[in-house]
Amino acid sequence: MNRALLNKLWKLAGERCDYCRMPERFDPLPFQVDHIIARQHGGATILENLAWSCLHCNKRKGPNIAGIDPESGELAAFAASFRGH
Numbered sequence: 001m002n003r004a005l006l007n008k009l010w011k012l013a014g015e016r017c018d019y020c021r022m023p024e025r026f027d028p029l030p031f032q033v034d035h036i037i038a039r040q041h042g043g044a045t046i047l048e049n050l051a052w053s054c055l056h057c058n059k060r061k062g063p064n065i066a067g068i069d070p071e072s073g074e075l076a077a078f079a080a081s082f083r084g085h
């Protein structure tokens with residue numbers, strides 16, 4: 001991944017995990033870039049498909065592209081909508 005893209009993602013995320021919003025400085029473990037649609041599912045390495053993720057969220061999500069919403073019990077696709085794009 002190129003540095004400029006990584007830097008953009010990091011700034012866009014506001015130095016927080018895109019999933020749980022944990023500030024990076026409160027977590028001793030390094031944050032990682034997550035492909036929202038995993039590369040194995042054809043997800044591209046573009047800003048719209050990337051999330052800045054703490055290790056915990058990244059491990060939990062893995063290559064999944066959807067999860068069960070704990071409140072509604074319905075299948076919910078992960079989307080890049082959390083940052084409004």
Ligand SMILES: [Zn+2]
Pocket residue numbers: 017018019020021022053054055056057058
């Ligand atoms: Zn997180």
